[in-house]
Amino acid sequence: MTWRWLCFVLSCGQPVAAEPELDVSAASGSEVKLLEKKSAAETLRDAVAVAREDRDIDRFTKLVALGKEAGTVSEELVGLLDDPDPNVRLGACLTLGYMDRVDLWPQLTRCLKDQDWRVSFSACLGLSRWKAEGALDSLKELEKSHWYPRVRSAAEYAMMSIRNEKPNDGLVARVGPLIDDNLSSPRNFLFIYFVLGEDDSMADEAVEKLGFQQKKRPFWNAGSGGNGSVELLFPLEYQVLSKGAVAAGKAGWDDSCELSGHRKVGGDTLLGLCTGDWGGGLFVFSGEDKVERLLQENILGFFEWNGRWVALSGLNHLGIDVGMVYEVVGEPGAWQVRLMHALPGCPKQFGVMEDGRLFVNTYGGAVIIGKDGKFEFLGSGKAEPGK
Structure with a gap:
């Protein structure tokens, strides 16, 4: 939506x-x-x-x-x-x-x-x-x-x-x-x-005890601030975006975008970009000025999970709390995304556990997703409203 x-x-x-x-x-x-x-x-x-x-x-x-x-x-x-x-x-x-x-x-x-x-x-x-x-x-x-x-x-x-x-x-x-x-x-x-209400995520101390390799959002940890990580690591792609080859606003690109993941396949470069609010997106670059937006959503993570490349999108703003897991499939010139899982809320922390399951701490509670797609709800440690 x-x-x-x-x-x-x-x-x-x-x-x-x-x-x-x-x-x-x-x-x-x-x-x-x-x-x-x-x-x-x-x-x-x-x-x-x-x-x-x-x-x-x-x-x-x-x-x-x-x-x-x-x-x-x-x-x-x-x-x-x-x-x-x-x-x-x-x-x-x-x-x-x-x-x-x-x-x-x-x-x-x-x-x-x-x-x-x-x-x-x-x-x-x-x-x-x-x-x-x-x-x-x-x-x-x-x-x-x-x-x-x-x-x-x-x-x-x-x-x-x-x-x-x-x-x-x-x-x-x-x-x-x-x-x-x-x-x-x-x-x-x-x-x-x-609209799922107030923050119901797990506390940081509880998350640390799970023992997984966290994939943190660059937006939270960008030492250079702004869009420096994109500009420094992918200067050609940065120029394509900043020159307006993709219309501002319609493409989810602005000066606050940070890199949330990348992949190179053949001559194509896929970049996941995120901001704090509405911007971001999953883009594929092929050639000097050729760019396609695969997802116009705030991409909080783009990484490999059990041989699949997945993109985690999410938004928690003005009462809206939504999170999704997409699979990115295809080959140079023919990339597609498909929705794998709807999350209980916007991702805050996430990473692949040693046994291959995916952990995602969201504003609506923490979950572990198995290779078979089954969910385990870890909650937040707080009582449900009204109980």
Whole structure:
């Protein structure tokens, strides 16, 4: 999701109204074609394409805003729940949970087992809205077994809602600001997913006892300050960026960027860049003036993990707390990124442990990710809110 847009919405502090109907009465010819409202099927195709190409799920809100008409693509949404792309599954699960198709509750119940915690979390809230009594056993199992406490709390909340029981303030706090009363606009269900609250990371002393080789962000440890590390280590690439071959702002480049990782393959150079806030990105350089941005996200780390090259992105700013693990694959001239894991928050400390597992301490808690993709939640040592 586009973090700049998220920050703008959050900073406004008000629900975003659904888009008004377009008035095409005064338009004609090609203007009408540009202004006319898209069908549910067209809107869904657009949403899926953007989720795949830009890793952004905000287009699914347009589908929800269509109201009853969106129900015509319910079956297509069900098919997308098995999509290999986690963002497509997330968008489909979120949207389906707002459809008036309670008969599809078994499909959302399947999503409770999704490896991506965001999908499981979304399924809990969709089943809650539907009052899906048939999902109670599955929710109970999820509440006992999921690695992430926030998902377990969402399952508990869903069960109470289905039974028409009022959750206490502690449970509401643990789930987060996603209760239906706060969802007066279809858009709100998207950005609010990334607002996880206060810092819940592990203390430095506890992290040190784990014994792993920490990969620190150069942003925190840049002796020269500014973008000196990029300029000194990769002067040609620095010149390409600073001359404006990649448009400022659109490319995530500014004078505060620091190097967070690099790789040379053939004639290509891949650089991970980070800043403290919105900038940064993963760039590939091939030739004197050829540069492509693979990710427009704040890249906190770019390194090898068990034979894979991964990029950790994250943002913790103005109430937004989000972190992702991407795999970077391909060869010179044909690089791609794919989402591997959604983290509980923005990475603070991370590194590969002696046994090959990946440790990431985030603002939402510390996790260890196994080679098989399974998560172990280490928490922070603090009690969960309301407990």
